Structures are given as structure tokens and as C-alpha cells.
Amino acid sequence: MNQDSKLCNYLFDLPDSAIAQRPLANRQDSKLLVYDQARDQITHSTFSKLPTFIDCDTTLVFNQSKVYPCRLEARKKSGGKAELFMLSTELEQGGYQALVKTSSKKRLGDRFLIGDDCSAEIIGLNSKGSFQLAFDRPLAEILEQYGKVPIPPYIRNGQSDLRDRQDYQTVYASQLGSVAAPTAGLHFTPELMQEITAKAYVNLHVGLGTFAPVKEQEIEKHQMHSERFSVSKANLEVLKKASKKIAVGTTSLRVLESLERELVGDFVPDKSFETDIFIYPGQEVNSIDGLITNFHLPGSSLLMLVSALIGRQKLLELYRQAIAKDYRFFSYGDAMLILRGERS
Template identity: 35%
Template sequence: MNPLALESYDYTLPKEQIATTPISPKEAAKLLVFNRKDSTITHSTFKDFASFLPKDTLLVFNNTKVLPARIYGKKLLTPPCDSTNLQACNGAKIEALFHKELGDNRYLMQCKGRLRVGHSIGFTKNIFARILKDSSELGAGFKELEFFTIQNNTRILLSKDTFFSFLEQFGHIPLPPYIKRDSTKADKNDYQSVFAKCLGAIAAPTASLHFSKESYQSLQQTFNTTEITLHVGAGTFMSVQAENILEHTMHKESFFISKDSAQKLKNAKHITAIGTTAARTIEAYARHKAFLSGEELSGECDLFLHPKNPPKATNALLTNFHLPKTTLLMLVASFIGLEQTLSLYQEAIAHNYRFYSYGDGMLIL
């Protein structure tokens, strides 16, 4: 089995094991524990999560907060003006998914609908967008948009705060595409960790979804903990296309590690990453010169962990079960190897674990 071949990361999952809603209470979710020292497998639940951890471990959580990043509008057939009536507009429906801020009221978004440079989209509350660049330059359905409103037939660009307030008020939680339903009000809470505070992700760090306020506080009282920030992007879930995974171009995601967190990471004897996004951030930091001095760090993370690029600083990993042929599955394999990863996935399937974002979890020790 070739760990560099894309086809090696494929597996078959029964559709009924794709979780479309979270389990309640959170602590009732299943937990598969794999201990690398003796290759033992334990089937448990998150109620007993803490009992498997070394007492001296540092728990690292990703405190990113998911934006209601999916918005709906209509393509405008004429330039927008004060009298534009979106309800009467006969342009096609447009779905837009925010990816990241580019600066100067420019935003990278993925749009469904036929749009070219210069086209406009009308949203609710007299909010409009204009296409500055399209997929011919950006690829994969991506567009570069600017947002504005109209007053006295004059275009006024939205401030950053107004744009994000618009998303918060009218946007929808961007559930992953394998969840075949519209997002609901419940998803605004369910698809958000209890420690989320730094707005900017368009996907949840899903291993974090297993913790209630009570269980998170209990972990803080029992273990040394810290929070880092990695704003999860849609690229996290994208399938790898290159037949040789080393030819895959990794997506970039913004991250931040504070001075306090940096010092804790530098001094830790044992580190447990709560989720793949936390692991990627830790490992990106461990490969930077700032790690030696324990200095804060921010930037864009495009680190690709796989069996030929294993972790250097992370000792244990809590993770959900991931889609085939994704960098997330390859990251798990970077900890325990490809064959062991696929074996554990078959074990989870046989024991009826729930997979993907709202599914159960696995702890690698």
C-alpha cells in the first residue's frame, strides 16, 4: 500500500453512518481510543475522555468561530440603484459562500451561478455586490467581490464591520456538502464549539464540537490548557486531485498563536491537539524559529501533514472520522501510518460509529 498514492486513501462508508445532526448529550458520542505504545483499541464515549489522557499533557483547542458565511441573492440584470426591487428582479438566484477577506472591501467568495466581471448581485437590506475577478483568474468557481449600498444613486462601499454584521444577520451556517439538508437555527449553536470566540472560519473544527461547557471547564480544571486560532477554510474538506499526494497544493488558512500559548507550547512535555486544525497550527509553529523563543506568531498555514511529513511536536490527537481522499485523512495517517488508519476506520465502521463533522471521535495516544 503506497502512502503517496491518492487511491490508497479511499474507503467505502455506508450512507447511514454519515451523521447529519449531532448526538445529545455531547458526552454520549462514541470515542475510539488507539494507543500506539501497545496498539490497543478501546471503545468508549466522550464521558470518559479525560481518563485516557496523560496528566501532564497540554490540551490545545482551536477557538475559531464559524461565520454564517453562506448568503443568497439575485443576479441583477441592470445596474443597482435606489429603486432596485430585489423581489421583482427576474435575475437568477445566486448562492455565495464567503472564504476570506482580501482587504480594501474585497472578499474571496465561491459563487453558484453564471457571473462575470462587472456583474452585480442584489441581497437583502439594499446590500449589493459587484464581481471584480472571476474564475478565469481565480479558478474553482471563486470570485472576488466588493460590497456596497446605494444612497441617492451613489455607490457607498461597505465598511468591514458592516459587511460582517450583514453576514451575522442574514447569513446561513455553511454546513458541509455531504449534509444533505438546509441549515437550521439549531445549527448556529450545534456547529460551533463552546469556546469559539474569534470570528473567521467557514467550517467548524469538528473535534471541538464534542465538548459541552461543563466538560470544557472540567478539562481546564484538570489539565494545562491553551487556545490557538486557525480560521478553517473550505479547502479543509476538498478532495485531493493529484494522483501523487506530494503534488497536491495545500490551501492556506489564517492562524494566530498568542505569547501565552507560545510559551505553553514551548514548555510542554506532552501536547494533545484537539482536532486536526489545532494539530496543523501546532506543527506549523513547531517548524518556525519563533517556537524556540516562545514568541507569538500569526500568518497563513499551508502545512500538509502526511506519512512522509509526520508531526514533530504533537504527541496525541483527538479527531473525527474524515472523508476519503482528503488531507484530513492523510493527516491522521501522518500520526499512525496509512495501514493503521484504514484499519481503525474499518473498526469504526464495524462498530457503527457516526462519521464526519457531526459524528463520533477518535483519540490517538
């Protein structure tokens, strides 16, 4: 079997101290590892200096999806604790799709109390274990008042606070719909955004599947989760005219590569599409000239995606250097800029 196909070859040791629990006070002070693939050259810098590594004819592509506070603490009428994890803010079939966590079996008609003035009721069961909920107040109001940001479990055991509402959101987020942040964008400040002259925006709503681990020992058998995305007509025109593109984050890359591979000639601006694209070594990635990304979990589909750009062994070498130089890992951690070599 090809060594790049084995899940075990995407594992690495990481000390707990390397997992960032909070972002830096100034987002752009994060460390930046720059890898120039054409020169096989590594530079250690800071994110504030990002513009100095980017050619003036390069367009940065941002995912403008916005995280919503989708985790609701609730209680049953009996007093038992419950958690409602809202999978969508869109009304479907008279209710809202959610995961419901309780210590007892869930049934149609079960009611849950939220705070002192709200309640939810199970009105339907979906095929994949989620439920349809109806609320006695507008969901947007309830989430704003009681919702918690769904930070990953490796950050303070997934227990978010009010500070995370700002920290776990990019400064350019505008389209509500993600349950996880496109974390490569967390390093940008308003000042740094002003320095980036060529920008385009896509919109991919990050779903709960982003936390799903790869379990297949042969990674090609992994079934990627599906996520909704769209691109406006104006931004599509910018992308078409761009001579070079750098994706800000793996979500932006998944949109661009989906457009390149699956929707050539069939894409309709502003329309919502689904993508379950899984990018891993052995595949050609022709939609970008570079990638800005964070340092990812061992064995994750994101690690495999970045490996597809520069090779698994090279990526793990860069990770070893990052660990040795005390880079901070995962969502609130530091960043990497990959500048790709010439592609056919």
C-alpha cells in the first residue's frame, strides 16, 4: 500500500502545552511559518508581516461565513440537564435541526427549558440522529441571549465563555451559518485587511462534521462531510480575473477546488451548492497558488489536505520544526503560509 494512504502515517506527537487555549491579545502577532516550495525554503516570521511574502498580483480568498452561538444549555421539566446543539438557523419542515444530549431517551413531545423564559419541543426525528425542534421565541433571539460558541474540545474541554464570542470569529465574517470558525482567518486584524489590496470572498458554512475524525485506515475510503457554499457574482468575477490566488484556510480551498473540479461551466453565482470534496495526497490541486492555514490535528482530514499540496513527509518535517520552535497549534494557534512551486 502507498504510504500516503495509511492513516497511521499522519499521526505525530504533540505536547499538551503546544495546544493554544486562547488567541494572542493582538491577532496578527501570531507566529508565521512560511514555506516556499519552489526554493524548498523555510522562513520563520510573524503574521503581521504576511503582506511582505505575497506578490502584488495575488488575490487572497477569504471565507466570510460567521459562527453562530449554537450550543444551548437546557433542562428537562424533571430537572435533568440537557444540551441542544443547533445544526442550522434555517427553518425546515416547521422546525430547526439540532442534536439533543440528555441522560435519558428522547421522545416526540419532550420539552426543554432554556433560561427562565424560553422553551423548545421535539417535533420530529431526522434520519441521522438529529431532531427537529420548535421554540416559543425567535431562535435568533434565544441564541443571542443564551447561546454559547461551540469551541473544539481541545480548547478548555469545549467550555466557551463570552470572550470566545469575539475571539472565535474572523473580523470579516458576515454570513451567519457556521458551527466552527475558519480559523486561518482569525489572525487578520482590520489594519492587516487594509494592507491586503486584492481580496475575494466565498462563503462556506462549516458544519459539525469538521470535528469528525478520519477512522478509515486507508484514507481514500473516508467519507467527507458535506457543507454548503456559495460565491457572489461580483466575487466570482474577481476570481476569474485573478492571476494568482492564495486561499485563506482550508474551507476557502475546498470551495475553489470544488469550482475547479466539479462545477466547471455549471456554477450559478449566489446559488447554494453542496460539496463533500476530500483532498488528499495523490490528487492534483490546481485552483490555488498558495495557502494560509493553521497547524492541524494528527490524523485529521485537514492534515491530509495540506499534505496534498507539499507532500506528507515535507509537511511533517515542517510540523517538527514548528514544535521545536514553540509554535502554538490548532484553532487559536499560529499559522503557516505555503507558497507553491510551478504547476503544470
